[in-house]
Amino acid sequence: MADAITSRAEDYSQWYLDVVLNAKLADYSPVRGSMIIRPNGYALWENMQRGLDGMFKETGHENAYFPLFIPESFMAKEAEHVEGFAKECAVVTHSRLMVGENGQGLMPDPASKLEENLIVRPTSETIIWNTYAKWIQSWRDLPILINQWANVVRWEMRTRLFLRTMEFLWQEGHTAHATEAEAMEETLKILDIYTTFAQDYMAMPVIRGVKTASERFAGAVETFCIEALMQDGKALQAGTSHFLGQNFAKAFDCTFQNQNNELEYAWATSWGVSTRLIGGLVMTHSDDQGLILPPRLATKQAVIIPIYRKDDEKTAVMEVAERMVRELKDAGVGVHLDARESQRPGWKFNEYEVQGVPLRLALGPRDVKNEKVELARRDTREKEIVPQAGLAERVTRTLDEIQQGLFDRALAFRQEMTTPVDSYDAFQEVLEEKGGFVLAHWDGTAETEARIKDETKATIRCIPLEAEAASLSADEPGEDLLTGKPSSGRVVFARAY
Amino acid sequence: MADAITSRAEDYSQWYLDVVLNAKLADYSPVRGSMIIRPNGYALWENMQRGLDGMFKETGHENAYFPLFIPESFMAKEAEHVEGFAKECAVVTHSRLMVGENGQGLMPDPASKLEENLIVRPTSETIIWNTYAKWIQSWRDLPILINQWANVVRWEMRTRLFLRTMEFLWQEGHTAHATEAEAMEETLKILDIYTTFAQDYMAMPVIRGVKTASERFAGAVETFCIEALMQDGKALQAGTSHFLGQNFAKAFDCTFQNQNNELEYAWATSWGVSTRLIGGLVMTHSDDQGLILPPRLATKQAVIIPIYRKDDEKTAVMEVAERMVRELKDAGVGVHLDARESQRPGWKFNEYEVQGVPLRLALGPRDVKNEKVELARRDTREKEIVPQAGLAERVTRTLDEIQQGLFDRALAFRQEMTTPVDSYDAFQEVLEEKGGFVLAHWDGTAETEARIKDETKATIRCIPLEAEAASLSADEPGEDLLTGKPSSGRVVFARAY
Structure with a gap:
């Protein structure tokens, strides 16, 4: 059986697929880009759900379920959100099939064409904030701390089992708060939960940081993330927590009476992790013989x-x-x-x-x-x-030792694969020959970021949070690699999944 | 708040909606026929899931996840299944939106029209049996005992929160077996689990039986069901377990080598319960003051x-x-x-x-x-x-007493509302003036069944299983109400949700 698994050295990408298929985590589906999550893979997802759901509930969150279909017009309401999500999505246009004109096969019944098309949710901010506008009247109705476990669809052209699929399973938290400070606190609380989950359950070390403007979630004011490093030296975004400001409250006219009897827009967060984590788990620990599971997630x-x-x-x-x-x-x-x-x-x-x-x-x-x-x-x-x-x-x-050992091994690998550089030549050389996280100074402009991405395929994975930057020795000031302009600390570059 | 709840006597149907809305179990969604399951409702569903999932796993079942989208052509493969499910469903025809022609709003990008349309699953037999055909080669690969927790969509015209919605949540089990006997045993084992769940968790007494041919699941050889009685005297189908014979194995060419090295088609079952159970729970126990929850399902x-x-x-x-x-x-x-x-x-x-x-x-x-x-x-x-x-x-x-008390009360009500009749006049009178389950003799023909349904709106809820029939005193022979032809025992008629 292990013969069926290509070695990492030979073809990393094929190795990954061989492990996923041979460990019976997933299989291809007849619909291109969709996947079948087999019992071994789903058991892993259930254990992940249990760990995360427990932490969500301990911190006062409740689960709910919002509809799969979103009216087409909703997608256009938050300007940046349209750009980010309205492009590649599944559009439902008819509600009935009929036998085809030649008497064979099936076709949509033209008489069943919908008045307004429906979008299969790529994410649920719009339908949820449309609802929150109805539920929230007074400061007494806040905060709302809701999470949902659901399937979402994003029409991806290049898919890979777990890492990028047209349909995937995830949790999406959507909270509403009376103040900006409280919403920001929530955003960071969730980032903590994701970090704990990645490190303590998945034995996968992560760097915590904030995204640059160009890598932000469509509609967010700030996107926080955890970034992990795979064995081939590429980064994987493992979870994101967004501070949405009042953008969605304004788009859906969600106001409340505050304690001074003034009308205010509510403050929002949203956050999610998905079955993509299973891909990250495989690529963090497994070897040429197949899957390696951390005991805390193994049934x-x-x-x-x-x-x-x-x-x-x-x-x-x-x-x-x-x-x-x-x-x-x-x-x-x-x-x-x-x-x-x-x-x-x-x-x-x-x-x-x-x-x-x-x-x-x-x-x-x-x-x-x-x-x-x-x-x-x-x-x-x-x-x-x-x-x-x-x-x-x-x-x-022994199970405890394995859990700790996997984390230690992955952390040692990440440390070895994290390289500070001070010139663009060194930057390119490290990316080509070693890979991994590259710590470099950046002048803070989208232009420089875009040029580097264009020339090297490396993106800024995150601007590390303060404590993170200190632990990476990335917090001293310096000068941008390309422009020489001042930078207050290094950011984390990598090629990514 | 209780003033917001219409009394049952005044308007039962409005009472139900008032309870659901005021207990914050669910809310209407902007997409007609879809619903939002609020935290109180979802917590109930999670507790139901926990109870059922535990019993499924104890009996050797595993969870998995199959894709939301089914190729249009799959729906046509099993003849009866087409009739039953291909009619009213959501059809995805495009994979991209673009800004509308007048520069406003969004519309499907004509260039993104799909080569083959996709159907949002109304149930997953087709895509699952297409997959099983790949997984099953030998008797060693059997049985496959898979369940999935998922959302499904059936385009319903007349919807009611929980009881009938366009999208609903459910579990659907799909098993494959080497022999007919084993598949039948599985079908009945699940009926037992559903019965235990309904009675011991939901405190909702049920009658176990088999459906007539006209009420069978599209593609099944036999459909077994549990039927509950609501406080307004209407029946609710609470769960179904189908023996599918080799119908889907034949439609998707799923054969295996048996222990004698002969090629055989696999034997199938499928079974499901849905968020409809929440509607059943509300209508079994609640009163004019609002919801009443059995302790075993209350968070x-x-x-x-x-x-x-x-x-x-x-x-x-x-x-x-x-x-x-x-x-x-x-x-x-x-x-x-x-x-x-x-x-x-x-x-x-x-x-x-x-x-x-x-x-x-x-x-x-x-x-x-x-x-x-x-x-x-x-x-x-x-x-x-x-x-x-x-x-x-x-x-x-006291919690134990409440759990038992609710069941006893519901059972006493059902007994009071279960009436044996021996003439068509009495049959019609009971339906009009009392409602409930009517036990009557039937000649076993679809014609008689259809005529009764047409004239009285009552359907045969089930032919009770042997022990069930005995406990209802419905197992003695007699003569059909309408035709006078012989009948071996009474069947259960009712008007139903």
Whole structure:
């Protein structure tokens, strides 16, 4: 099976697709650009949802559900939003099919043409702010802290499983506040949640920063983001949190009576992460043998594979295996005993390796006799024979070590791949020969940013937040690479997904 | 607030909408026929999902996600399915908007017209069986037990919040099996899960049965269902589980090598329940004061409302209230302390009554002094002063009583409203004057069924399963109401939502 996976060295892009397909995370769909999320991939998404949803709810957010369809006219209401989202989207024009004119196949019934076309949501600011305008009258109605888990559609030309698909799953938070300060606080609170999730659950280190004007969300005043680094040295935007100011409140006339009885526009935020995170997870940790999952996101954290030939061996092995399942379950380990007889142990070893299960326990007749079991770590591929006594404690500790080890390895890689440069020559050389994050001074103009992007395909991933900049030693003043104009600190450049 | 709710006696249909809107379960959307599920409604859906999803997973099912869009040509592949689903659906014809010809507004860019139109899924059998044909080669690949939580769209003309909306949320299970017996067993296993969910979680008694041919799902060999009775005497189909035979496997050429090395078509089931259940829940239990929630589906099972005027009273009351929260949380009760000072206690009493919170605890200075608290049940509206000591045990027990009490009340109502009749005159009289389930003999022909539907608007809700028929005393032979032809047992007629 691992033969089916191209090595990273040979073709990184093909390696990624091979891992996704062979680990059965996703499959292609008959509709170009759409994907099928298979049970292994969806279980990962469910675990991601559980982690994020818990943090959203702890901070006072509630889930709701807004309609899939948005009236065409709504898309035009917020000027920048039109530019950003009205372009590539799925347009519903008819509400009925009929048998085709030649008596074969189906076609839209011309009589069912809609009075106003409907857009399949690419994001939901417009329909939500149209609703908030109805719900918000007084400061007493604020804040509104709503999130939704939903599918969205953006008509992408070049798609790649999880990383860029026409339809994807995500969460989108949309909050309304009485003051600018409160909305900004919310924006940053969510950035914290995303950071915690990326680092503590996904074991994926991220840089926190703010986007330049040209990389901002269409309709936002400021876009904050977390940026991760993939193993091929390209950046991945992993989550964004937008401070929308009063732009959408003004577009949809959403005012409220404040405590001084004055009419004011509400302040807004929106924020989202998507199934794209699954692509980021794959590209952060996996290897040429397949997927590697951090234990906190793995439904199957440990798999037990019984090995036997004769019936009496089977009885002895299965008895111990089942006892181990109980012990591990009691200790809170997500353990799976694969007792299928339709597949051989070697096939199973390979299967769970490709699927990234963090720990494999193999148990044969000799292990039973010696009261031992073989423990194999997916991340380091180390094997060890350990006593059955104290197994739960040993497994729990090893899972913690794997979780931490994956983060440490990814952080070390990112540090090695983060390069400060002070000349445009060095900048181009690093991008070509090493990749990764390049820390460079920038004069703050869109012109310089555009020229660099044009000439090198590198974009400004973010202007790092203060503490972040300090930790990257990117906070000292300097001069722009191209123009020599003053800069107060380095920004983070990279080629990106 | 309760004044905003029309009484059931005055206008049942308006009462339903008033409850849904005032309990903030849902709101109208700018797109006709679509709805906004508000946080109170969505929390209910999340609790329903949790209950069902747990049972699906315990029985070996996994979640996955298939695309929203289905190629137009797929809809035509299964003959009956075309008839049932290809008619009223949302058709995507373009992938881009452009500024309108007069420079204003937006319109589909003619250059973006799709080569093949896409249908927004009304249900996913076609795209899933197209995929299964790829995944299934051998008996070793079977069974496939997949469920998905998703949104679907059916273009409905007459919509009503939750009960019938253009877009709704649901789960749809799609399984593939090696044998007919196994697929039938799966179909019935799911019917059991739906029954357990309806009765034990929703406290909504249901009749289990099989649909007549004319009421079958488009493409099914047999459709099994659970049918509930609403307070106005109309039936609600609450869930369906379909045995699909080999129809979809044949339409999408899904064959597998069986254990004798012969090529066979796979056997299929599909099954679903939707946000319609929320409408059913409202109409089963609620009263003229608003929503009544069964404790097992309520996120807020008990709400504590502190009452005080002076600061020293506040200190004393809040201290006890917070202690009560800790005690109740430790006992696993979903408790909410509403400490807002922007609203008065009376307003809160009303708010939680309308929203159906099962238990209200009111705590004032006198209660603190007496070490008591006022307990009010939403279902019976009974109030009682109880000791603070042993509160958790008392609350837990009362919640159990409410859960059981709601079921008992609904079951008694259904029994009262289930009438056996032996003449067509009596049949019509019961339908007109009493409503409810009418148990009558039927000759098994589509003609008789159609004539009865035409003349009385009553449909055969189901042919009750054996045990069900016995418990309804509907299993004795008799003669058809209209034709006098023999019948082996009574079937369940009703007017329905």
